[in-house]
Amino acid sequence: MTSETGRPLSARLADAGVDRRSFLKFCAGITATLALPAQLAPKVAYALDKVDRPTVIWLEFQDCAGDSEAFLRSRNPSAADLILGMISLDYHETVMAASGTAAEKARDDAVAKGGHLVVVEGSIPTGIPGACTVGGKSAEEILRAAVRGAAGIINVGTCSAFGGIPAAGPNPTGAVRVEDVVGGVPVVNLTGCPVNADNLTATIVHQLTFGEFPARDRFGRPLFAYGERIHDTCQRRGHFDAGEFAEQWGDAGHRKGWCLYRLGCKGPSTFHNCPSVRFNGGTSWPVAAGHGCVGCSEPGFWDTMSPFYDRLPHVATSGFDLTADKIGVGVLAATATGFAAHGVGKVVQHRVAAHHEKQAARDRAADAADTAATADTAATADTAATADTAATADHEAPIGKAHTDAETGEAE
Amino acid sequence: MSRLVIDPVSRIEGHLRVEVQVDGGQVTEAYASSTMWRGIETILTGRDPRDAWLFAQRICGVCTSVHALASVRAVEDAVGAVPPLNARLLRDLIATSLCVHDHVVHFYHLQALDWVDPTAALAADPARAAALAQSISDYPRSTAGLFASVQTRLKVFLESGKIGPFTNGYWGHPAYRLSPELNLIAFSHYLDALDFQREYIRVHALLGGKNPHPQTYVVGGMASPIDLNSQDAINANTLQEVAQILQRGLDFVEQVFLPDLQAIGAAYPEWTTYGRGLGSYMVFGDYSLSPPGIARPPRDGLFPGGIIRNGNLAAKPEPFDPSGIAESVAHSWFRYDDPGAALPPWKGETTPQYTGPEPPFEQLDVAGKYTWLKAPRYQGAAMEVGPVARMLVGYTSGDARIRPLVQGALDALRLPPEALMSTLGRVLARGLETRLMAQYSLELVNRLRDNVAGGDLAVADTGRWRPTSWPEGTLLGVGFHEAPRGSLSHWVVIEGGRIRNYQAVVPTTWNASPRDAAGNPGAYEAALVGTPVADPQRPLEILRTLHSFDPCMACAAHLYDAEGRDIIEVRVQ
Numbered sequence: 008m009t010s011e012t013g014r015p016l017s018a019r020l021a022d023a024g025v026d027r028r029s030f031l032k033f034c035a036g037i038t039a040t041l042a043l044p045a046q047l048a049p050k051v052a053y054a055l056d057k058v059d060r061p062t063v064i065w066l067e068f069q070d071c072a073g074d075s076e077a078f079l080r081s082r083n084p085s086a087a088d089l090i091l092g093m094i095s096l097d098y099h100e101t102v103m104a105a106s107g108t109a110a111e112k113a114r115d116d117a118v119a120k121g122g123h124l125v126v127v128e129g130s131i132p133t134g135i136p137g138a139c140t141v142g143g144k145s146a147e148e149i150l151r152a153a154v155r156g157a158a159g160i161i162n163v164g165t166c167s168a169f170g171g172i173p174a175a176g177p178n179p180t181g182a183v184r185v186e187d188v189v190g191g192v193p194v195v196n197l198t199g200c201p202v203n204a205d206n207l208t209a210t211i212v213h214q215l216t217f218g219e220f221p222a223r224d225r226f227g228r229p230l231f232a233y234g235e236r237i238h239d240t241c242q243r244r245g246h247f248d249a250g251e252f253a254e255q256w257g258d259a260g261h262r263k264g265w266c267l268y269r270l271g272c273k274g275p276s277t278f279h280n281c282p283s284v285r286f287n288g289g290t291s292w293p294v295a296a297g298h299g300c301v302g303c304s305e306p307g308f309w310d311t312m313s314p315f316y317d318r319l320p321h322v323a324t325s326g327f328d329l330t331a332d333k334i335g336v337g338v339l340a341a342t343a344t345g346f347a348a349h350g351v352g353k354v355v356q357h358r359v360a361a362h363h364e365k366q367a368a369r370d371r372a373a374d375a376a377d378t379a380a381t382a383d384t385a386a387t388a389d390t391a392a393t394a395d396t397a398a399t400a401d402h403e404a405p406i407g408k409a410h411t412d413a414e415t416g417e418a419e
Numbered sequence: 420m421s422r423l424v425i426d427p428v429s430r431i432e433g434h435l436r437v438e439v440q441v442d443g444g445q446v447t448e449a450y451a452s453s454t455m456w457r458g459i460e461t462i463l464t465g466r467d468p469r470d471a472w473l474f475a476q477r478i479c480g481v482c483t484s485v486h487a488l489a490s491v492r493a494v495e496d497a498v499g500a501v502p503p504l505n506a507r508l509l510r511d512l513i514a515t516s517l518c519v520h521d522h523v524v525h526f527y528h529l530q531a532l533d534w535v536d537p538t539a540a541l542a543a544d545p546a547r548a549a550a551l552a553q554s555i556s557d558y559p560r561s562t563a564g565l566f567a568s569v570q571t572r573l574k575v576f577l578e579s580g581k582i583g584p585f586t587n588g589y590w591g592h593p594a595y596r597l598s599p600e601l602n603l604i605a606f607s608h609y610l611d612a613l614d615f616q617r618e619y620i621r622v623h624a625l626l627g628g629k630n631p632h633p634q635t636y637v638v639g640g641m642a643s644p645i646d647l648n649s650q651d652a653i654n655a656n657t658l659q660e661v662a663q664i665l666q667r668g669l670d671f672v673e674q675v676f677l678p679d680l681q682a683i684g685a686a687y688p689e690w691t692t693y694g695r696g697l698g699s700y701m702v703f704g705d706y707s708l709s710p711p712g713i714a715r716p717p718r719d720g721l722f723p724g725g726i727i728r729n730g731n732l733a734a735k736p737e738p739f740d741p742s743g744i745a746e747s748v749a750h751s752w753f754r755y756d757d758p759g760a761a762l763p764p765w766k767g768e769t770t771p772q773y774t775g776p777e778p779p780f781e782q783l784d785v786a787g788k789y790t791w792l793k794a795p796r797y798q799g800a801a802m803e804v805g806p807v808a809r810m811l812v813g814y815t816s817g818d819a820r821i822r823p824l825v826q827g828a829l830d831a832l833r834l835p836p837e838a839l840m841s842t843l844g845r846v847l848a849r850g851l852e853t854r855l856m857a858q859y860s861l862e863l864v865n866r867l868r869d870n871v872a873g874g875d876l877a878v879a880d881t882g883r884w885r886p887t888s889w890p891e892g893t894l895l896g897v898g899f900h901e902a903p904r905g906s907l908s909h910w911v912v913i914e915g916g917r918i919r920n921y922q923a924v925v926p927t928t929w930n931a932s933p934r935d936a937a938g939n940p941g942a943y944e945a946a947l948v949g950t951p952v953a954d955p956q957r958p959l960e961i962l963r964t965l966h967s968f969d970p971c972m973a974c975a976a977h978l979y980d981a982e983g984r985d986i987i988e989v990r991v992q
Contacts, residue, residue, distance in 0.1 A: 019575060060581055069457050071973045072432045073480020073631040079524070080617045080630070087613045095581035100429045104532045104588030106962060108427040113586040132457075137752075137773040138791075139455040142426045143432060145778040172459065172477045178770065179458030201480055201631050206600065256637055256879035262644040264651025270642075286629035290621045297652070298635050298642035309474070314467040316637075369919035376889060 015056040016144050020092050025084075032400035033083055040284065041221060042231040054216040060092075062123040062213065064114055064153055065099035068139050068146040069173040069182055070129025073201035074163040075101045081140035081204040082288040094124075094211065095186070099230050100141075114153065121156030124214070127167040127185050130174055136179015146189050159193040159220060160185060163207060165303060166194035166225065175309035186227070195220040198279075200303035205284050206232040226306060240282040243267065261297060271316035272299030279304040372416040421953050422782065426454070430529040432481040435931065437943070438783060439961065441952050446961065449940075449947035451931045452790040456976035458771070463921040467886075468494045468913050469638045471921065475909060476632055478923065479974040483631035484517050484623070485902035486923065486974070489909040491636045496715070497637065497896025500883035505875060506640035506868040506899050507708055509626055509653075512661070513633060514900070515706075515860040516622040519668050521903040522695025522806070522853040523619075523676055530966040532588065532844065533603040533959060534546035534683050536595040541574055545597035550985030552604050555682060555751055560611065560675035561604075569607040571832055589957040596686050605683065608675055614673075619668050622661050626653065640879025642686050644810055647871050653920065655868070662864045665819045669857040672850075680850040684832065684843055691834060695963040696946030698730030700808035701797055701929070703739055703908065705901035706859070708866075710837040715899070721820070721859055722901050725812040726797065732836050736812045741897065743798040744908070744924060749792050749936035750785075759936050761796060764910040764922045765895055794935040803942040804905025805968065807848035824851050842946070845967035886916035894917070902926055904971050927975035930968050943968060 017030045020252055025033075038045060056398070067075065076165035079086045079102075090096050098114040103115055110286075117123055118347055127150065132138035136145040152162060163169040172382040173182035197206050210229060213221045221229040238244065246266040253261035261270075268275070277300050281292040294300055339400050426436035434455040440448040463474050475490035478481065488510055495502065502510070545566035552561035576582065589595075596603070620630045626643055627633030635643045644652040684690075704724025707717030716724045716739055725736025745761035748754070754772040755762070762768055774788050783789040795804075813821025814836060828851055829836060838844055882888060894913040899906070905926030912920040932941025943965060950964050 015680070062581070067434075069455060070433075071477050071480035071483075073477070073483060076480050076631045077615065078485065079528070082617055085614060085617065087610050090583055091576050094583070096583040097581075097586050099584055100427050100434075101432065102528060103429045103584040103586070105586065106427060106429045107958070108590070110427055110429050110585040116586075135771075135773050136778055137775050138457075139434065140436075140780075141454065143424075143436075143776075143778055143780040148779060172462065172474065173457040175462045175474075178460065179461045180456070200477065249940065254716045255644055255881045255884070256640060257644050257877055257881070262646040262649050262652045262876065264649070285624075287621050287624035288617070291628050292624075293628035293634035296624075296626070296633075296635055296642070297644050298628060301634070302970070309462075313470050313541035315470050315473060316467070383656075387475075 016058065016092060017052075017056050020088065025088065025092075036083055037212045039203060039208050040231065041213055042087065044236075051212065053218045055093075055212065058215045060095045060157070062117045062120065063094045063096050063126060064117055064123055065096060065126040065128065066149065066153060067100055068127070068129035068150070068167070069171075069180065070164070070166055072101055072128070074128045075099070077201040077204045078163070078207060078223040079209055080287060083205075084208065087089055089208070089211075093215075097123075108143075118153055118157075119157060122158050123156075123158045124159055124161060124175070124211070125153050126161045126163055128163050130166040130170050130182040130184060131188050132173065132180035132182050133188070134178075138180040150185065150188055154189045154192055157192050160189070161193065161207070161210060161220075161229075162186075162194065162196045162198075163202040165198045165200050165306075165308070168198045169178075171200065172309055174307075193220050194227055195223060195229060196224070198228055198233070198304040198306075202288060203232070203279075203281070203284055206280070224278070228304070232280045232284070233278040233304065235278065235280065237277045237279055237281055239292070240280070241274055241294060242282060245293060256297075267299040268293060269318060271314075271318060272297050272314075273302035273305075273308075273312050273319060274300040275319055276312075277302040277305055421518070421955065423952070423958060423961075424782065425958055425961060428962070428970070430532065430962075430966060431970040431972065432479065432974070433970070433976070435965070435970050435972045436783070437947070437961065437965065438785060439952075444888050444951055444953070446874060446947045446950045446952060449944045450783070450785040450789060450807070451792075451933065451941065451943040452977045453792045453972050454790075454933060455972065456771075456791040457973075461769075461919045461921065463918050465689065466918050467958040468911065468916075468918050469884075469886075471911065471918060472635075472636050472638075474920075475923065478925070479971055480631045482517065482521055482903050482971055482974065484513055484627075484633050485900055485907055486909070486925075487633070487636045489516060489900040489902075489907050489923070490897040490911075491638055492898025492900065493896040493909040493911045494638050494898075494913070495883075497894040497899060497911055498883050498889040500639040500880045500897065502640040502880055503875070503877040504708070504870055505645055505867065505878050508863055509641045509643060509645075509878070510636070511706055511708070512860060512863045513546070513623060513626055514618070514858045514866065515863060516665065516668070518787070518903045519672065519853050519860065520616055520620050522849050523612055523671070524616050524857075525903075526676065526680070526846070526849065528610050529969065531605060531609060531929070533966055534595070534687065535602055536590050536592070537573060537585065537602065537606045537609075538590040539595065539597070539599050540570060540603035540606050541577070541599075543570065543603035544569055545603070548600040548603045551600050554806060556674045556678040558678075560607075566603055566607060569610065570603060573606060589959045592957055592959050594959050595951055597683065601682060601686070608679055611675065612671075612952055615668075615671050619664060619671075619789045621630055622664050625661055625664075628672045637879055637884075639881060639883055640877075643878060644876075645867075645871055645878055646876055647868075648803060652973060658868050659863055662861065665857070665860045666865060669854075669861065672853050674859045677850055680847060681832070684715075684847060688841060690843040690963065691841045693950055693960075694845075694946045694967060695730075695840045695949075696942050697801055697803050698728075698802055698840055699802050700727040700811050701739065701802035701811040701906055702726075702736075702808050703901060705899065715897070718801065721855075723813055723816045723818050723821075725816060726802070727808075727811055727815060728800070728880045730837070730879050732811065732815050734815070735817075735868060738816055740798075741899075741908075743970055744795060744801075746793040746795045747935040748788075748793050749935040750788050752788050752791055753793065761936070762801070764897075764908070764924055765912060765920070767910075767922050767927045776911075790931075790933045792928050792933060794932045794941065795929050796876040797936075800934060801935070801939055801941050801945070802929055803850075804829060804926045805845065806852040806903075806905075807845045808905060809901060810848040810851055811839060813834075813854045824864050825853060842950075842964045851970070889913075889916065904969050904974070905929060923974075925971075925974045927968075927971045931970060931972070931975050943970075
């Protein structure tokens with residue numbers, strides 16, 4: 008393949024003020040993010056140099072534009088380098104110049120050529136098609152038309168990948184994930200709320216370099232980004248192992264960077280590379296800044312991980328409390344089931360209510376015996392540590408073919 | 420007379436459709452429709468109020484964090500938690516930096532292409548562009564070499580035949596009027612602003628872990644510990660870095676944003692007369708650091724609250740009264756038991772009822788229900804909210820900071836205050852507000868450093884953390900915030916430690932409101948009337964007026980569940 012101007016990407020980037028050295032450095036960085044051997048960096052560079060800018064159609068449905076905003080925060084390469092040098096972003100309502108029929112024509116023309124990548128942000132309201140229309144067409148209709156002849160679908164954020172917040176109980180619009188509406192082309196799910204822009208860039212580069220999406224887990228998430236639990240690579244992990252926990256916002260332990268598990272951190276059952284890649288150009292991530300992980304890259308997290316300030320063993324997953332060493336398995340299984348049952352919202356809402364009664368009782372007990380809480384610290388640490396192995400094993404076993412594997416998960 | 424439909428309206432957040440009647444080359448009637456909703460308030464019903472901000476923040480990923488703030492304030496108001504000074508300073512720092520970031524992104528990436536034609540920049544002389552840029556600002560990147568390289572980059576891009584987001588733009592439209600040099604300068608700053616916004620918003624990551632959706636609020640305060648001497652908290656280094664980023668932000672606003680605004684504005688003088696609209700403005704008020712100003716509208720904040728009616732800029736604004744807010748659904752896809760009622764937020768009543776045409780459709784029934792937005796009204800009147808409302812209320816109040824800021828800009832442009840009530844006036848007001856916020860953010864970071872250096876390390880009121888510590892009975896709370904797009908309020912009803920009702924009345928719901936039961940239009944609908952349309956196939960002028968409001972539709976589209984009836988049924992099962 009040659010580029011549309013007959014000039015390699017490195018030359019086009021040079022026009023943009025990006026020299027050869029920076030280009031190679033970028034390729035090395037992406038290779039590392041993708042967890043590929045460093046020796047492959049020249050292959051990435053060679054492939055990128057040859058590639059034509061692929062057409063990208065970015066669709067927004069039941070979304071908040073948070074993933075679009077994350078994309079605009081891209082660094083290495085920047086959003087400008089991406090848009091002007093690496094891809095041809097022919098349709099993206101948040102940034103495109105044209106409106107109305109001129110915008111729709113840009114989308115339809117791009118699709119007609121085929122071989123494009125479809126990025127989807129937001130879920131699809133199948134219960135009420137009128138709850139998301141663009142140009143008078145329903146989200147489902149637009150999505151079906153846009154993936155025709157596509158090279159692949161990249162779901163950015165938890166809404167398009169898993170239904171996200173619109174699908175949280177009681178799911179008023181009957182929101183579903185993209186894979187419940189379309190199939191037949193490769194799909195990659197870059198979950199998180201919002202997506203981490205670095206993982207998006209790395210996924211696009213992988214596709215350009217190797218002609219396919221990176222290896223994925225059974226939820227369609229690339230293993231380079233979702234292969235390890237937050238808990239395993241967390242900077243506060245040492246404090247967890249030592250039984251050192253922040254107990255309240257701003258207390259001495261909190262100020263010393265102690266573990267946030269007792270303040271509700273969901274890191275032990277969340278798979279994401281936040282601790283290593285971080286956000287906003289590697290600046291920070293929520294646990295570093297002092298707030299527990301809420302599990303935003305997991306399916307159904309709005310229901311299964313909340314109340315967010317409860318300690319993980321008490322998360323209601325199926326109507327009863329699970330112990331820490333079951334939680335990773337429990338959450339994954341429960342949410343896989345949830346995909347099929349669109350009525351899950353009401354069940355969850357019911358659980359939320361039931362859970363709340365229990366929580367109030369627990370709070371009263373905790374108020375009465377605050378000292379006892381400190382005593383169980385070590386024990387909690389032990390059980391949760393055991394959880395690590397179980398959850399990881401379950402997570403890593405099935406890889407690839409996200410859709411079918413998720414459906415297999417329903418039977419669990 | 421013809422019906423013109425623009426859907427999607429691009430370069431906004433979310434899904435907006437407008438249908439306008441065009442007669443004699445101008446808009447005679449306009450209808451704004453929000454075509455997406457998710458039902459986040461319904462989803463919130465029954466949940467732990469301490470979780471609310473995390474859900475509510477997902478109302479929007481563009482003005483990310485504003486809903487978190489309004490939400491956490493509402494719950495604190497209900498349960499009686501009082502965040503300590505450090506938390507209030509951190510929150511205001513996140514909010515002011517968001518405002519600066521948001522306004523800059525809006526101008527360059529969502530609005531500028533209505534006034535700037537990048538294809539015309541190819542004819543520019545880079546040396547003349549540099550001379551022109553240097554004559555209006557001392558921005559160090561205004562060199563002939565830089566402009567030449569940007570021009571080359573643009574040329575390669577445009578000639579590639581793959582012009583991505585610029586595809587099918589209205590290039591060459593007769594309403595574009597900038598010189599080639601000014602187009603080149605503006606496009607160059609479009610790219611600079613992309614880099615600027617990415618670096619600037621690192622403030623949110625430093626203080627709250629990430630952006631969009633910083634993860635640092637808690638009921639009672641903030642989850643970011645602060646200790647100048649700890650390596651694991653917001654420390655002296657963090658604050659130094661934050662201050663440096665904020666200073667660079669102020670420099671960018673003064674050296675790039677405001678000069679561009681002035682240069683572009685000067686080329687389009689007639690746009691200080693188009694797009695006036697309602698002429699009635701509402702501001703809740705915000706950015707007070709005194710403890711009673713957590714949730715109720717503050718009286719001593721950076722932004723004074725007030726109401727201006729019918730374009731009367733001679734009188735002092737009326738004080739804002741929260742009990743004046745009520746909403747109608749006469750033209751919205753919701754059903755009220757009493758269809759003609761206007762209900763205040765805590766007593767809001769909701770049943771979603773989509774009665775629009777089944778997609779695919781060509782046209783909405785604008786005589787009936789035509790949008791997912793309710794029609795919020797203040798004492799029965801439609802109100803415009805946003806930067807221009809804040810600048811006008813501050814100006815007519817005689818505010819010590821805002822009055823001179825606005826007067827200076829008006830004098831420089833030789834404009835009367837009435838000129839602010841226009842399409843270009845909104846753009847100008849947003850720029851002035853950006854400078855105000857960029858300056859104020861630096862004051863906040865200094866004050867935070869001083870307070871912590873004095874030994875105050877508290878970031879949260881932990882005495883009201885557990886629901887068992889909350890008052891008995893039904894708790895009502897409201898959180899007010901002056902968000903970048905205008906006056907935002909979240910309203911919560913808590914019973915038995917959980918959310919019984921939750922509602923957000925947001926800036927874009929005010930501005931993009933449909934007609935109410937009396938047939939009175941909202942701000943977009945009113946402002947579009949009179950807008951010229953040179954070429955109905957390329958409605959550039961309509962976009963100018965719409966974008967001047969900075970629409971944020973995901974924020975605006977809400978589902979209100981008044982009594983939690985669905986939820987109660989579920990519990991009975």
